[in-house]
Amino acid sequence: MHAEKLQHEFEPKIVAFVCTWCTYAGADLAGTSRMQYPANVRVLKFPCTGRIDPVFILRAFQKGADGVLVSGCHPGDCHYMAGNFHARRRFAAFRALLGFVGVDLERLQFSWVSAAEGGKWVEVVTELTEKVRSMGPMKEFKALENEEQWSGALNTPELREAFESIT
Amino acid sequence: MSRIGVFVCHCGENISRTVDVERVAKEAGEIPGVAYSCDYKYMCSDPGQNLLKKAVAEHNLDGALVAACSPRMHEKTFRKAASAAGLNPYLCEMGNIREHCSWVHEDREEATAKASDIVKFMVERVKKGKSLAPITVPVTKKALIIGGGIAGIQAALDIADAGHQVVMVEREPSIGGHMAQLSETFPTLDCSQCIMTPKMVDVANHPNITLYTYAEIEKVDGYIGNFQVTVRKKARSVDESKCTGCGVCMTKCPKKKIPNDFDQGHGMRTAIYVPFPQAVPNTPVIDRQNCTMFQSGKCGVCQKVCGPGAVDFEQQDTLTVESVGAIVVATGFKLYSIERKPEESAIQGYGEFGYGTIPDIIDGMTFERLASASGPTGGRILRPSDGKEPKQVVFIQCVGSRAREKGISYCSKVCCMYTAKHTMLYHHKVHDGQAYVFYMDARTPGKGYDEFWRRAVEEEEAVYIRGMVSRMYQRGDKIVVMGSDTLVGVQVEIEADLVVMATAVQAQDGADLLAQKLGISYDKYNFYSEAHAKLKPVECATAGIYLAGACQGPKDIPDTVSQASAAAAKVMTLFAKDQLERDPVVAKVNEKYCVGCLACKKVCPYGAVEEREIRDRQGNLVKVVANVNPGVCGGCGTCQATCPSKSVELDGYTDEQIMAMIESL
Numbered sequence: 001m002h003a004e005k006l007q008h009e010f011e012p013k014i015v016a017f018v019c020t021w022c023t024y025a026g027a028d029l030a031g032t033s034r035m036q037y038p039a040n041v042r043v044l045k046f047p048c049t050g051r052i053d054p055v056f057i058l059r060a061f062q063k064g065a066d067g068v069l070v071s072g073c074h075p076g077d078c079h080y081m082a083g084n085f086h087a088r089r090r091f092a093a094f095r096a097l098l099g100f101v102g103v104d105l106e107r108l109q110f111s112w113v114s115a116a117e118g119g120k121w122v123e124v125v126t127e128l129t130e131k132v133r134s135m136g137p138m139k140e141f142k143a144l145e146n147e148e149q150w151s152g153a154l155n156t157p158e159l160r161e162a163f164e165s166i167t
Numbered sequence: 168m169s170r171i172g173v174f175v176c177h178c179g180e181n182i183s184r185t186v187d188v189e190r191v192a193k194e195a196g197e198i199p200g201v202a203y204s205c206d207y208k209y210m211c212s213d214p215g216q217n218l219l220k221k222a223v224a225e226h227n228l229d230g231a232l233v234a235a236c237s238p239r240m241h242e243k244t245f246r247k248a249a250s251a252a253g254l255n256p257y258l259c260e261m262g263n264i265r266e267h268c269s270w271v272h273e274d275r276e277e278a279t280a281k282a283s284d285i286v287k288f289m290v291e292r293v294k295k296g297k298s299l300a301p302i303t304v305p306v307t308k309k310a311l312i313i314g315g316g317i318a319g320i321q322a323a324l325d326i327a328d329a330g331h332q333v334v335m336v337e338r339e340p341s342i343g344g345h346m347a348q349l350s351e352t353f354p355t356l357d358c359s360q361c362i363m364t365p366k367m368v369d370v371a372n373h374p375n376i377t378l379y380t381y382a383e384i385e386k387v388d389g390y391i392g393n394f395q396v397t398v399r400k401k402a403r404s405v406d407e408s409k410c411t412g413c414g415v416c417m418t419k420c421p422k423k424k425i426p427n428d429f430d431q432g433h434g435m436r437t438a439i440y441v442p443f444p445q446a447v448p449n450t451p452v453i454d455r456q457n458c459t460m461f462q463s464g465k466c467g468v469c470q471k472v473c474g475p476g477a478v479d480f481e482q483q484d485t486l487t488v489e490s491v492g493a494i495v496v497a498t499g500f501k502l503y504s505i506e507r508k509p510e511e512s513a514i515q516g517y518g519e520f521g522y523g524t525i526p527d528i529i530d531g532m533t534f535e536r537l538a539s540a541s542g543p544t545g546g547r548i549l550r551p552s553d554g555k556e557p558k559q560v561v562f563i564q565c566v567g568s569r570a571r572e573k574g575i576s577y578c579s580k581v582c583c584m585y586t587a588k589h590t591m592l593y594h595h596k597v598h599d600g601q602a603y604v605f606y607m608d609a610r611t612p613g614k615g616y617d618e619f620w621r622r623a624v625e626e627e628e629a630v631y632i633r634g635m636v637s638r639m640y641q642r643g644d645k646i647v648v649m650g651s652d653t654l655v656g657v658q659v660e661i662e663a664d665l666v667v668m669a670t671a672v673q674a675q676d677g678a679d680l681l682a683q684k685l686g687i688s689y690d691k692y693n694f695y696s697e698a699h700a701k702l703k704p705v706e707c708a709t710a711g712i713y714l715a716g717a718c719q720g721p722k723d724i725p726d727t728v729s730q731a732s733a734a735a736a737k738v739m740t741l742f743a744k745d746q747l748e749r750d751p752v753v754a755k756v757n758e759k760y761c762v763g764c765l766a767c768k769k770v771c772p773y774g775a776v777e778e779r780e781i782r783d784r785q786g787n788l789v790k791v792v793a794n795v796n797p798g799v800c801g802g803c804g805t806c807q808a809t810c811p812s813k814s815v816e817l818d819g820y821t822d823e824q825i826m827a828m829i830e831s832l
Contacts, residue, residue, distance in 0.1 A: 031266025
């Protein structure tokens with residue numbers, strides 16, 4: 001018997017950037033083990049966390065992500081030997097910058113999930129989804145993005161209102 | 168505008184049960200640039216693949232997206248089909264709507280929405296994809312075998328017999344591994360040494376095999392077909408080229424009371440020693456920790472008596488680089504040590520069993536040594552404490568194995584069979600003795616295995632008690648074993664002379680460190696992970712590296728030998744070609760924009776980035792740019808994320824592709 005599904009007011013959008021060797025395979029394992037987790041996450045595959053440019057994270061937030069997860073091989077287990085070390089260092093700096101800009105760092109999660117850790121993948125995704133759900137939508141970057149799209153060439157209050165209603 | 172075909176798979180009911188595949192296909196058809204979309208029950212089947220081929224031709228498609236299982240499963244299948252239809256294989260991608268969607272979500276609405284999203288962003292990826300041609304690289308037809316147990320030996324002999332060069336690296340002074348320690352083997356009870364030692368000699372004498380014993384892997388560079396492996400040959404203190412193996416040094420060595428690891432610490436050896444008489448190579452090694460010469464600088468008897476002058480106290484470790492095309496990892500297992508302190512590891516000990524404090528509680532391997540004709544007792548079953556013949560022996564199964572609360576949840580697979588064998592060996596050697604076995608389940612799958620176990624119970628009079636032991640303690644010269652018989656529902660107390668515990672099979676010490684050097688993955692118990700549990704049981708996810716034997720999981724000898732031969736066959740398949748095709752996922756530099764800061768060179772884990780000078784016609788230096796050697800590039804893309812001017816790009820994962828994916832979210 002299935003428990004009555006909880007209805008939430010807000011379904012966050014979570015974007016996960018993962019490496020193909022560890023975390024993607026770990027997520028595959030969660031699938032083959034038929035574990036269950038919230039369907040909010042969209043997984044983008046990279047060869048290595050070393051390939052992940054911080055710009056991608058910014059862009060994901062701008063494009064409507066309420067939470068971003070970056071996950072790769074455990075330190076020392078990188079398929080490419082050292083890609084995840086570079087990623088770790090890059091994200092440590094980037095995280096500080098993001099915090100300085102005013103992004104709630106709770107929305108950005110870094111983790112190591114190996115190919116054998118299907119359970120951990122489920123845990124990480126579920127935890128982040130629930131956390132972000134309780135935080136509500138991420139508005140700051142979306143507002144910026146809208147501002148960017150607003151050309152302002154014909155700046156009438158009516159047009160402005162109409163634009164805001166569609167974005 | 169692109170003309171992309173989207174093919175949504177039902178995977179029988181695996182996907183369609185939770186995902187409305189028809190809706191996904193319909194919504195996919197509405198994405199700009201998608202010229203055709205359909206759904207089918209089994210896309211990977213022959214009719215499914217034909218559907219893809221036909222659609223490519225009929226709709227003049229320039230890209231394909233198959234929304235089905237994980238690309239780790241069938242990417243190759245569909246790329247091959249796309250290629251057959253005249254499409255560049257790298258313009259065929261997979262959307263994972265099974266492992267990442269239908270199998271992990273229950274809500275049909277949510278799962279369908281997610282599947283549609285996956286299709287959407289993957290279509291964007293295909294749109295921005297480029298036609299790529301595979302890179303060909305030469306194959307070095309030489310294999311490296313790590314580990315000289317039965318798995319390594321079998322793989323080495325198979326590959327060497329096929330006419331290829333083999334390098335074998337063994338950590339211990341002799342090859343042979345655990346199988347050389349065994350007395351007799353199930354289910355035939357033939358002597359392990361008799362079937363093992365000829366194979367060891369074959370390895371040593373084979374013209375195609377180079378043997379490094381007392382050596383370890385220091386570093387592994389390169390990729391499939393072209394690995395550079397640095398081997399550390401530890402200082403043996405004996406020159407192998409001079410030593411004749413006469414053994415005079417060992418008879419003269421004054422240090423004679425060192426417990427021999429090969430006999431599980433129950434036999435004694437000298438400081439200069441070979442682990443066992445049948446060792447291959449038969450060249451002694453000096454145990455520097457226990458040698459008087461190395462500890463106090465006085466002695467040197469072995470050097471004085473050595474006729475050929477092979478003993479060399481000054482010998483140092485040497486590093487050798489071997490170029491190989493394939494690697495077989497066969498590092499084997501170790502037995503769970505129950506005396507381990509809980510604080511040292513996640514795996515809890517069995518303090519209540521008194522192992523390590525009561526001398527007559529031993530593990531299975533020690534029993535093997537006691538039963539072995541070449542063991543410390545010459546094959547007589549004598550208990551360690553007083554050398555008496557035990558008349559009541561209790562065997563305990565699943566010590567460490569299948570005990571989640573102690574840290575290991577898996578079954579060690581071999582213990583049921585070897586305990587049955589132990590009861591028989593004991594019964595053959597001590598006719599008036601009685602064997603008791605505490606067991607959880609008797610697991611005896613395998614050819615002739617159940618018959619063997621039944622023989623132990625029905626003909627050899629072993630008493631099997633279903634239940635576990637709770638406590639053991641010494642009373643006089645007896646060990647009191649307290650347990651329960653869960654079939655009868657009574658408490659049992661047996662006064663035993665000897666207790667043998669079938670301890671769990673664990674990954675070898677340092678297995679994780681070796682995996683890190685090789686770049687292969689391992690599970691939480693440090694067993695190496697195969698690429699696919701069923702369809703790629705000997706391959707690693709890392710191309711060119713194969714697994715054999717118990718390093719991948721507990722295994723008996725027949726399974727180990729089968730796997731080793733399978734790994735050898737895979738290596739030979741690789742060596743059948745002179746050139747190897749590799750995925751063209753490599754970085755390329757845009758020389759127009761590259762400013763030559765070489766930040767990429769600093770982060771490249773492969774050393775694939777070189778400087779390239781651009782000169783004008785007069786030969787004046789215009790600028791220095793980075794240049795990626797595609798043969799060496801591993802395709803991680805760290806350079807691209809690092810490049811400040813965005814002038815290096817990883818094919819298959821370009822910024823354009825990734826940005827397009829993010830935009831579509």
